[in-house]
Amino acid sequence: MQPRNNLDQASVIPDALKDFTIVEEPFYRASGEEVALFEAAYRMRIPVMLKGPTGCGKTRFVEHMAWRxxxxxxxxxxxxxxxxxDLVGRFLLDADGTKWHDGPLTMAARLGAICYLDEIVEARQDTTVVIHSLTDDRRILPLEKKNEVVRAHPNFRIVVSYNPGYQSVLKDLKESTKQRFSAIGFDYPDDLAEAEIVAKEAGVDSxxxxxxxxxxxxxxxxxxxGLDEGASTRMLIHAAMLTRQxxxxxxxxxMAxxxxITDDPDVREALTAAVSVCF
Incomplete structure (x- = not known):
């Protein structure tokens, strides 16, 4: 399968973004309409939030869509x-004096790329507010220290992910941030699909x-x-890869x-018993 460019206009990737280009197709098995939903939001330049548990494929999905x-x-x-x-950039001292260096968000906005903020809820709220002006119809990024306003490239998109299971009063997104995004829900695949993914990724039999x-x-x-979350698909792949060794x-x-997943001896004993039953 060849990558498909769904943009309204042809684009040439700047040299500064060549290292961020995904050349080979990342394996991703769709479990619903997430590909079509993402593409629709992409065409309309609507920011996207991916919500789901740890290790369920959110990051792989973004990589696949960037390639696609x-x-x-x-x-x-x-x-x-x-x-x-850290997001927008800063002045740094080099051999020629003080020079501005774009941060990853500014680089993506200025040159035209998908900027993916992984587990955005881990960042402080006073940090994440810098994306607000990029996630509404303004699509601008003010650089106050540089006295510049970056107008987002037509190909710029912003995607964030987070795990709703870790929400708390102290660690959650502001409502003013949440409501700027469309959202796609993720969960672990059904049994057959997850087994197919593990077999494919780890190279083991079904x-x-x-x-x-x-x-x-x-x-x-x-x-x-006893557990905040169960074993992720990623963990299963790691275990399968170890068996290949x-x-x-x-x-x-x-080991994997x-x-x-836990330091509780009782929970470890229960999981060890589950492994014995399954094998």
Whole structure:
């Protein structure tokens, strides 16, 4: 399959964005209408929010869509120490004196790329407000320290993701931020689809993949009973990849699923029992 550019106008990717271009198709198995929904929002320049649990495929979906649309993808992993300057840029001192350096958000807006803010809820609210002027009909980014207003390139889009399961009074998006986005909900795939993904990504047979999915289902049943979240699809892929290196499946599950997901000895014992039953 060749990438398809759905833009109204042909575009040439600037040299500065070449390293952000996805050349090979990232494997993604659609589970609903998310591809069509994203493309519709993209054509209308509507910001998109991806909501779903950890490791369910949100980031892979964005990578796939960037490839499918033939657009560069600038990804920012958000965290609580991230400042507005980390996004928009700052003056730095070099051999020629003080020089302005665009941040990832400014670069994407100025040159034309998809800017993906991964787990945006992890960033402070006073940081995320800098995207507001880019997510309404103004599509501008004021650089106050530089006394410049960047008008977003026609190909600029902004996508954010977050895990609703981690919402709290202290860690959530402002309503003024949420309501600027359309949203696509994600969840773990159904059993057959998830087994297909694990088999494809890890290069294992369907029997191992299906058994790992059964382990995941049992862990997800423990959500709210000792676990904040169950095993993600990503964890299953890691366990399957370890088996390809000759690690016994029970040990691979303990290393990739049981130990990372919890420190509670009782929950670990329950998960270890689930692994024994499934294999």
């Amino acid at each position: 649309l033939g657009q560069p993808l600038v990804t920012v992993s958000c965290h609580e120490d991230m400042t507005a300057a 029997a191992i993949a299906s058994a790992l999915v059964r382990v995941a289902q049992r862990s997800r049943n423990l959500r709210g009973h 000759g690690i016994p499946i029970a040990q691979a599950c303990r 699923i049981v130990l990372p």
